Amino acid sequence: MLSLADAARLVVARGALMQALPAGGAMVAVEASEDEVRPLLVEGVSIAAVNGPTAVVVSGIEAEVASIQGHFEGVGRRATRLWVSHAFHSPLMDPMLEGFRAVVADLSFGEPVIPIVSTLTGLPVGEGEMADPDYWVRHVSEPVRFADAVKALEGKGVTTYVELGPDAVLTAMGQRCVEGAVFVPVLRRGRPEGVEAVSALSAVAVRGGAVDWAAFYAGTGARRVDLPTYAFQRQRYWLDALEYWADAWAGADTGGVTSVGLTRTAHPLLGAALASPDGDGVVLTGRLSLGSQPWLADHVVGGSVLFPGTGMVELAIAAGDRVGCEYLEELTLQAPLVIPERGGVAVQVVVGSAAEDGTRPVQMYARPDGEEQPWTCHATGLLSADAQSPSFDLVEWPPVGAVRVGAEGLYEGLGLAGLGYGPVFQGVQAVWRRGEEVFAEVALPEGVSVDGFGVHPALLDACLHAMALGDGDGGGAAGSARLPFVWSGVSFHAVGAARVRLRLAVAGESVALEVADDQGRPVAKVDSLVLREVSADQMAAAASAFHESLFEVEWARLPEVLPGLVPGDVSVVRVVSGVDAGAVRLAVHGVLAAVQSVVGRLVVVTRGAVALPGEGVGDLAGSAVWGLVRSAQSEDPGRFVLVDVGVDVDVDEDQGVDAAVGLALASGESQVVVRGGSVFGARLVRAGVGRGGVAGVGAGSVFSSDGVVLVSGASGALGGLVARHLVSVYGVRSLLLVSRRGGDAPGMGELAA
Missing domain, CATH: 3.40.50.11460 (Rossmann fold)
Incomplete structure (x- = not known):
């Protein structure tokens, strides 16, 4: 290998020679395999990089590259122009090759002290190979075979990859090349370097990598702390549950909500209602938890399970429906609602008395389990009875003039932006684009019940994911995620939909949404939705409220x-x-x-x-x-x-x-x-935040994605929830599910799938 001085000479010479070339040329990243691209190459154009099975960069003369870009866009593939100064790794680099060869020939090379897989050949480097000036000259003009290099490492049994660089670019590409591996970037743009470096080392350590933590923390005063405790709540959970189901089976309400002056509701998230004694308002109450609503575990933002904004819309419209005001004129989301890993949150949806114009205020409050916890207002809005009959349909499908857009990698990209969607929320099936309009097909997985919902929050949330393919934004800036902020003009026109078609129209910072069933009949309409970026720090602040309910011995x-x-x-x-x-x-x-x-x-x-x-x-x-x-x-x-x-x-x-x-x-x-x-x-x-490791609850995984995790009692409701959580949140891919009733127990086949 090179000394530091010679390495600097090589890098500087390469950059200077490239920048001295005449301006011109273009580079385009296309969603296609190398075999699909190669027949389209003409003189002056070459493949610059093979970054994945269907991720190829074409480079060369601008007009010819643009022709290849147009070809793939015409068949519904993504083709993105790269904003670079020159057409690197193309024939346009030829004038600088001899000058670069002379620089390399004057350098002193030694043999590598660690094994290296070359992105020039996609193979392990042989003895003396990198000391040949021709190797480095070819590296300028020939393709970068990143995908082949990663596959070669996979063949060597590598399952953990660490990216050394200023961002996570290679991590994103590597995840598309191999399955079951973990890619760890040491740094991410826009995030604190110290935090990211420690997170990277931790990710390597939990995968079995050797990290010398004593040396890392030497001189810092760091010390070992106890593991986080569980959320100790003063609840008779099992007795309450048995009482509820006994009442339900008996068809009675003895000791239930009506015995304390409440009215039962049929909504899955709101169990009871109470009319206001000094007006015509109403309060609806419920409780959210991963035990009662396991599908919520599939909505993770910034490492925390977050109640989706579409859920708040659902609750507001459900509450308004009880007083004849099912049209949501506006709903502003004020604070994210974090669902704790253990325990739950009580919710109240308060609908006020009608004003002279018939509108009613609505607020949504929540607090963690325990009467000593304060209430937080998470959303405020206005309801009315002014909903109009729908004036749209999506019977003609796909719409005339709409071009198919590849949806591969959509959820991986959203994950990089901090939006961790599990199977229930990964609903986008197909996407088309026509100018500023985006059309999509969205569906819930089999087995997800829509009974009692106006529009299931996971289905409506997935409708918004198509925006990432319409505006090129993967979800937000580095370290942040774009979440619903202000909803305006929301109306539901049908219930029970599990598969829908939709039209999105982006206008500046807002988007309009029309949703129809799989026959094109109206289901829901949103006149305007404004999204806002939420940072990781804001999510951490929202989650900290729940840490206060943790106890330790x-x-x-x-x-x-x-x-x-x-x-x-x-x-x-x-x-x-x-x-x-x-x-x-x-x-x-x-x-x-x-x-x-x-x-x-x-x-x-x-x-x-x-x-x-x-x-x-x-x-x-x-x-x-x-x-x-x-x-x-x-x-x-x-x-x-x-x-x-x-x-x-x-x-x-x-x-x-x-x-x-x-x-x-x-x-x-x-x-x-x-x-x-x-x-x-x-x-x-x-237990206080930062004490006993509480601040880190839910922030990292102790499970290896290539290891086997044993789940006992898997045929029960709790065992099934744990198994699903391991897969969707921690990335576990090998589960050993055991149960006294064996594999023939009801639901075990679906759970295994």
């Missing part, structure tokens, strides 16, 4: 107590430490037998199974026992006591264990850690 030092004698009616079980599967199994089964058979109080003593700050957990068998006994404590409070002693105590030595048990019993606590003569009790405390 903290070990608090208790007041000094004098150890008492262990009463005769108290049984003590000492757990033998161990770290292998056999030791864990033996310990858990032994303690379970004691829990089931011992009459009276039972004290379970472990050694190093719980860690205080600065300690590490060294006893996996004891940790498993703590989980078991904690469950028993919740069923029979006051009967079981957990005691963990330090590693300096021998559990087989009576005096040390008796002293620890005596301290624990004297403290009156059910879970204690004894270190020396000090006793620590478990306390549930609110």
